[in-house]
Amino acid sequence: MNRAPAHPATQPVRSRRPLALTATAVGAGALLALAAPLAASAHVTVGPNTAAAGSYATVNVKVPTESDTASTTKIELDLPTDTPLSYVAYEPIAGWTVELVKEKLPKAVKVGDSTLTEGYTTVVWTATGEGIKPGEFVQFPVTLGPVPDVDKLVLPAHQSYSDGSVVDWDETGADAEDPAPTVYVNEAPPADEHGGSHSAASGDEHGSDATEASATSAAAQPDVLARVLGIAGLVVGVIGLIVGALGVTRARRGNGAA
Secondary structure, eight states, X not given: OOOOOOOTTHHHHHHHHHHHHXXXXXXXXXXXXXXXXXXXXXXXXXXXXXXXXXXXXXEEEEEEOOOSSOOEEEEEEEOOSSSOOSEEEEOOOTTEEEEEEEEEEEEEEEETTEXXXXXXXXXXXXXSSSOBOTTOEEEEEEEEESOOSSSEEEOOEEEEETTSOEEEEOBOSTTXXXXXXXXXXXXXXXXXXXXXXXXXXXXXXXXXXXXXXXHHHHHHSOOHHHHHHHHHHHHHHHHHHHHHHHHHHHHHHHHXXX
């Protein structure tokens, strides 16, 4: 009795499936490795993110452009009015103009031996050219003081793009999606807070070389969370390769046994 020949499409169909699963796993791993660091580090932040009460702290406002099609053309940094700063200075940055906005305070506030009725409320950086293009970031150094004796100094930022959109970095809390740049004074910064945890020098009247070096060091620190997520993505891809290879081998063995 003659046996009917196997259907010619049976063998290829068995081998394609593991290959497709492998490609899917590798693609997912690659996307996780690439996208996770971007999502974790693309916030507007300040570094160093700690300062001593009473000091004149120099911090860098780090502004990355998240958009793939538009450039950052303006950054507005809100300063506190309930604990006002009597001194604000900036470092000139090529391609940008800076405005220090000083206004009447909602109520008079005593700072040291002085009573302030007006104070700095906003720092505005405006691009004179193309601004910060996609994939780029710029750091804007600014000195603030004297730092008030508070838990933390919340500095909401507003990022304007060339397409007219505005992103408000003004949220607080552990689950904030658009967290406000924050300088921690008496409160310890969270372990995963961006911007580093170096303290600003407290003995220099208007900032110092040590403070600036600390700011540079903090800005250069790697994003630990981004690295962990990136490695996790690569691991997923490797596991996908192994699973796919095992599937192909088993399929071939099964075809050979048939």
